[in-house]
Amino acid sequence: MLPLLVSLATASVLTVQQSFLNGAASVPLGAQRVVMLSVTLTASCGGDVPVASFTLMHSGPGDPADIARVYALEAGQRISRSATPDTRDGHATIRLTSFIVPSCGKRTLLVAADMRADATAGGEHRLSIRQWKDVAVGLNATVEIPLPSAPVTVI
Numbered sequence: 001m002l003p004l005l006v007s008l009a010t011a012s013v014l015t016v017q018q019s020f021l022n023g024a025a026s027v028p029l030g031a032q033r034v035v036m037l038s039v040t041l042t043a044s045c046g047g048d049v050p051v052a053s054f055t056l057m058h059s060g061p062g063d064p065a066d067i068a069r070v071y072a073l074e075a076g077q078r079i080s081r082s083a084t085p086d087t088r089d090g091h092a093t094i095r096l097t098s099f100i101v102p103s104c105g106k107r108t109l110l111v112a113a114d115m116r117a118d119a120t121a122g123g124e125h126r127l128s129i130r131q132w133k134d135v136a137v138g139l140n141a142t143v144e145i146p147l148p149s150a151p152v153t154v155i
Helices: none
Strands: 012-019 034-043 049-059 067-074 091-095 106-115 126-128 135-137 141-144
Touching: 012 049, 012 135, 034 049, 034 067, 034 126, 067 091, 135 141
Parallel strands: 012 141
Antiparallel strands: 012 034, 034 106, 049 091, 049 126, 049 135, 067 106
């Protein structure tokens, strides 16, 4: 009889740390590339972690329809297509192409928004990744999201 061989693959952990701007910011109607959120993705040493997408949730009393589009930037370069927040529940999924966080490494993304020219004045908007299942990663990885700092309010 042959012995049973068991493969114990080490799963990688992707830690998603969110940082918000401090205080409230006022932006003009139609403003472009308004940075709403910084997301630092850190992979454990269990292997590279591919990240396919992440879903943002809108909160605050402002209307999600005031935001024309959101997208991800890395080192000042846009690395995703834009997504439009859903007008009913405010979620928007940013899809990344060939985005990998290297084993034992980290990458930082900025989430930016373009505001509509006809946005309601005085609206307040916040974007955040709320739970681990809002980050789509490879099969051999799990996601951890520590509690974020205080969110930014964009008026």
